[in-house]
Amino acid sequence: MTGRLRVAYLLEQPWHRVPGGTAVAAVRTAESLAARDDVALVGITARHGERAADGGPVDPPSSVPLVASRLPRALLYESWHRFSRPRVERLVGDVDLVHASGGAVPATRRPLVATVHDLAWRHHPEAATSRGRRLFEAWLADARNADAVACPSEATRGDLAAAGFDEERLHVVPLGVGGGRILPAGDRDAARGEVAACLRRRGIDGPFVLWVGTVEPRKNLPGLVAAMDRIPGGAAVALVLVGPAGWEADVRRITEPLDDRAVLVGPVSEAVRDAWLEEASVLCLPSLHEGFGLPVLEAMAAGTPVVTSAGTATEEVAGGAALLADPTDPGAIGEALGAVLADADLAGRLAAAGFERVAGFTWSATADATVAVYREAVARWGG
Secondary structure (H helix, E strand, C coil), rough: CCCCCEEEEEECCCHHCCHHHHHHHHHHHHHHHHCCCEEEEEEEECCCCCCCCCCCCCCCCCCCCEEEEECHHHHHHHHHHHHHEEEEHHHHCCCCCCEEECCCCCCCCEEEECCCCHHHHHCCCHHCCCCHHHHHHHHHHCCCCCCCEECCCCCHHHHHHHHHCHHHHHCCCCCCCCCCCCHHHHHHHHHHHHHHHHHHHHCCCCCCCECCEECCHHHHHHHHHHCCCCCCCCCCCCEEEEECCCCCCCHHHHHHHHHHHHHECCCCCCHHHHHHHHHHCCCEECCCCCCCCHHHHHHHHHHCCEEEEECCHHHHHHHHEEEECCCCCCCHHHHHHHHHCCCHHHHHHHHHHHHHCCCCCCCHHHHHHHHHHHHHHHHHHHH
């Protein structure tokens, strides 16, 4: 099929209680797809009393028309899984393809593409609720019926192959960085001012380690906190945590050993998050498991050196432009952080390598790869 594709695209993620990197990926990919001439995108959502909150990095894209089901999310997801109803075609009319952009898989009789970001709950079942594991397994089972499956990394592709997915249907579609609203200079200055004011209030006038993400067990914050006391000569180095709380993660309790060296910022706007990334001495993302690891790219785009986990998708994303450490070894994490903080030349080399690395990761490239998967799915379904 070479003509324009009409695609129904799941865009429920901005309404999730804690929209994380998967919501950013769904929205940014949708925005880039909507800007193309060869795709006509319509978003599908559950019923909501109000739209997602404005001001964050995961507002629904204004460039994509949205059609809502009459069912609220929990019932819609359950109905799709158990009864294959309501079909997407009943919601939006005839389409060439349906894209389950992450999580639940909509019911359809048209070609289906499913995005699976990770299988973290299988690697670390203790890092997910029992209800969450049941949902993830149900969605994974539904994704097996897709004509093509997109995943953000070779690490996830390998996990899916090991889980029994048809390797011919697996396609790596890396995520991107940037996009979103172009902020006026005054808004960017205000965001930087907010960060500077926070640092002044906390008396931080030296280097600090930044962590960005949704607080949940697999992000390994206890390991990072333990590593802070293993930074050679780093007794006064602060740790700044930016992002919302997920589940079963009492951030104050986890960071208690650091006392006032821990700065708990919480959820922020995209502009303020970017300002923190620009100001940080080093970003540390020591996750036990990731499907991709957007904060690694975001830090590199900000010119900030990165320390992240060896043997995970973030090592793949970093591509040699970050220092790697065993995420289960706080001493190794602390040593890597200490090396960056103590050596300005090393920090500069990492920042330059990261900036060069990130140039290849754009949402436009993500859209290019996504459309290629669409056409593969349509061809497979038609054949």
